[in-house]
Amino acid sequence: MIKVIAVTGYKAHELGIFSNKHEAVPYIKGVMKNRLTQLIEEGLEWVVISGQPGVELWTGDAVLELKEHYPVIRLAVLLPFEDQESRWKEPTQEYFHQIINQADFVETVSKRPYENPGQFQACNRFIIEKTDAMLVFYDPEQSGSPEYYLNTAHKYQEYGNEYPILSISFLDVNDYIEELKSNETDWAT
Template structure:
C-alpha cells in the first residue's frame, strides 16, 4: 500500500505518568516515533495529520519538525474544535500556539468551541478516513484514551485498507535497553 498520509496519536502525558517534557520516557517515545516515521518517509510519506492533543501528538509534531530538515514532509494540524487548548495550562497553550504557527496547514474540524464528547469521535473518524495509515502508541491491555481510536480503526479495516503501526511497551522497553547499551558504549 502506498502511504502518502498518516496520523499519529496515542496516550496523553498523564496516562503515561509523564509530568514534564524532559522525562526520560519522552526521549524514548520520541525516538520510537522517529524510527517509524523515517520508515514511512523513505517509502514516500508526504503528510502527517495531527489533532494537536497533548502527549504523543505534541511529541510527534516536534519529531516531524526535525525531520523536515531532511525530508519533504508536511504537517497538518486539524483539532476537533476551536480553542481546544483553552483549558490547558499556560505552557501547554503556548506550545500549541507555536504548533499552529509552524504547521503547513491548520483548520479546526468544527468552527465551534467544545460542545460534547462526540466531537472527539468525529475527529477520530475523520483522521482515519482522510489518511492512509497511522502510528499509534497503544497498549491493548491498558486501554485508555487511544482505545476509542483503535476500535474505530478495526471497524474501518473491515471495509478499507488502512496501515497501522502500533508502538507498545515491549517496543519501548527494547528501545530503552538499546539506547542504554549505546550510551554505555559511548562512555568507554
C-alpha cells in the same frame, strides 16, 4: 504505499507525564522519529495529528525536527473543535502553539467550541477517512484514550476499507532505550 498517516497515542497524563521535561519524553519522541523515518524513506509525505497533549504533540515536535533531514515531510494538525487548548495548563498551551505555528496545515474540523464528545469522534472519523494508515502508541494491557480512535479505525476497516494500523508499544520504547544504552556502552569502551 503510505503517503499520509494519522498518528495518535496516550495523552501525557495517562502515562504519568506532567511536563515535557519528563525523562520519558525524549524516548517516546525518539521511537516516533525512528518509525516515521522508515515511513518517510518508503514515501510518507504527511503526518496528521489532532493536537492532543502527549503522544500527538510530541510526534508533531518530532516531525518538525525530522524536516531538517527530510524536507519532504509535512505536518497537518486537524483540531476537533475551536479553542481546544483553552482549558489546558499554560505550559501545555505554549507547547501546543509552538507546534501548530510551525505546522504546514492547521484546520478545525468542528467550527465551534467544545460542545460534546461527538466532536472528538467526528474528528477521528474525518482524519481516518483522509489518511492511508494509522500509527498509534498503544498497549492493549494499558487502556486509555487511544482506544476510541482505534475503535473508529476498526469500524472503518469493517466496512471493507484497507486501513493499516501500525503500533508502537511500551516494549518498543524499552527496546529503543536499551539500544541507546548499548550504543553508549560501545562508545565508552
